[in-house]
Amino acid sequence: MSGTPRLRMAAVLTAAAAALTLAxxxxxxxxxxxxxxxxxxxxxxxxxxxxxxxxxxxxxxSGNDLTGKPTAxxxxxxxVVVVNIWGSWCSPCRAEAKGLEQxxxxxxxxxVQFLGINTRDTDVTNAKQFEDVNGISYPSIYDPDGTQxxxxxxxxxxxxxxxxTVVIDRxxxxxxxxxxxxxxxxxxxxxxxxxxxxx
Numbered sequence: 001m002s003g004t005p006r007l008r009m010a011a012v013l014t015a016a017a018a019a020l021t022l023a024x025x026x027x028x029x030x031x032x033x034x035x036x037x038x039x040x041x042x043x044x045x046x047x048x049x050x051x052x053x054x055x056x057x058x059x060x061x062s063g064n065d066l067t068g069k070p071t072a073x074x075x076x077x078x079x080v081v082v083v084n085i086w087g088s089w090c091s092p093c094r095a096e097a098k099g100l101e102q103x104x105x106x107x108x109x110x111x112v113q114f115l116g117i118n119t120r121d122t123d124v125t126n127a128k129q130f131e132d133v134n135g136i137s138y139p140s141i142y143d144p145d146g147t148q149x150x151x152x153x154x155x156x157x158x159x160x161x162x163x164x165t166v167v168i169d170r171x172x173x174x175x176x177x178x179x180x181x182x183x184x185x186x187x188x189x190x191x192x193x194x195x196x197x198x199x
Contacts, residue, residue, distance in 0.1 A: 047190055050174060055174055058166075058172050061148050066139075073168070080170055082112065083165065085164045085166075086118060099183055100165075100184075114138035153174075156174050178190060
């Protein structure tokens with residue numbers, strides 16, 4: 001019996017897996033029809049914001065971090081929280097990682113907390129290595145099947161766009177979003193107006 005059909009099937013499966021990876025690791029942000037429902041206003045440079053009066057509560061994100069320690073968004077009440085959704089397999093995630101840490105170190109003394117959500121890494125070791133290589137010191141919830149990501153309200157983000165960064169205001173509401181890899185300057189431009197709001 002010839003192995004050719006098996007080889008063809010393997011090639012098809014490999015191509016399908018590659019397509020899914022590319023679709024899931026996008027460096028371009030694109031809103032959806034639910035954006036208006038979620039209150040996001042499209043801004044320049046792929047960064048969307050929500051006017052204060054239209055903001056909705058962030059979901060109850062929780063789980064174990066990469067070391068197995070229980071971690072929840074609610075642990076950081078009263079702070080501006082930057083939630084970054086990433087995967088070790090994602091090129092734009094690798095490109096932005098050190099910049100995220102740089103901004104975290106700069107802003108954490110001003111009441112800003114970063115929280116990662118690691119997704120689609122089937123082995124937590126890969127996620128840990130990613131953090132070690134990039135010097136990441138803030139926690140990340142391990143969410144290989146995307147359960148926590150799907151808690152975000154419709155239109156607040158597209159789970160297929162990795163990386164995505166969402167900024168949550170001091171009242172625990174969704175305030176800004178970027179569905180692409182960010183430079184430190186772009187991240188600063190998202191955080192600064194929310195940090196400047198009066199508690």
